[in-house]
Amino acid sequence: MPHIYFKRGELYSVINGMASTAVARRLQKNFRAAALEITIEQWSVLYHLWKEDCLSQQELCNRTFRDKPSITRLIDNLEKQKLVKRVSSAQDKRINLVCLTDAAKELQDTTLRIANETMEEALQGVRKDEIEMVKNVLQKVYDNLK
Amino acid sequence: MPHIYFKRGELYSVINGMASTAVARRLQKNFRAAALEITIEQWSVLYHLWKEDCLSQQELCNRTFRDKPSITRLIDNLEKQKLVKRVSSAQDKRINLVCLTDAAKELQDTTLRIANETMEEALQGVRKDEIEMVKNVLQKVYDNLK
DNA sequence: TGAAATTAGTTGCATAAACAACTATATGCC
DNA sequence: GGCATATAGTTGTTTATGCAACTAATTTCA
Structure with a gap:
């Protein structure tokens, strides 16, 4: 009868997303407070589109770590809100390039400022080298399971 | 025009849940492979009920970091699957105590073994002190936003 | 060339989460 | 006692996720 309960440091509490959920909720709350009508x-x-516009849906899957149906529906909703549009690729008709509208470009500065402020708040009292170490460990976890 | 993009170490990638999502998916996959019909x-x-049986829904909210509607519906589904039952508290009629059935008790050992194995796999090459540091940082992030 | 396999994206279905509004019970306090 | 307030839980609505099955376009290769 294994009553081990994650002997290697309570993985459940390490990685169950407690912190990421808290950050996500706070960011969403701060967007709402600024009357920004988008989900996190x-x-x-x-x-990712602000970093590089007109990515394919598949590329957005890779960069956001989501599966294809999730991206399909997120793009559906973003298109309804006139923030992106799908442009069929001339080279490969299977591919939709997802391109920003002017309205989305206008959201960039405000939302990035809010995100940076939220992150500053979240990381108060955390040293840079600690952040680096957390990044490295989480990346290793991701790679271990990939 | 703030093109900072999370100067404090790409918080987005630190905490966006990439690792926790990967662990969750793997754990779910391993449950399915063992013919266990429960979600993570x-x-x-x-x-949490295996650690302490017959908790109130509110207490489950606190321990799992979920809100009340989420717990209501999770308990609804667990009750449909005959894994828990709601027992009205004699002292306070507002409170539902959520108690394990025998079927749920039988799931404990197998699922904990699978969870431990999944965690071993996820944490390969990660030292104990690194796990401790990640826990501490994520706890600090959570506390900063609470 | 042309059939098989691969890749990109969509749809259906079930579960889960966030938020607001709601009911019911209990507590505080005059 | 009785009214105001707080607490426990539920319901409705929207959005998002996971998985499987599907269509359409492209590539591979005999």
């Missing part, structure tokens, strides 16, 4: 999931897609 | 969210509720 939608924002995470826009975030 | 349901399992996370059972996990």
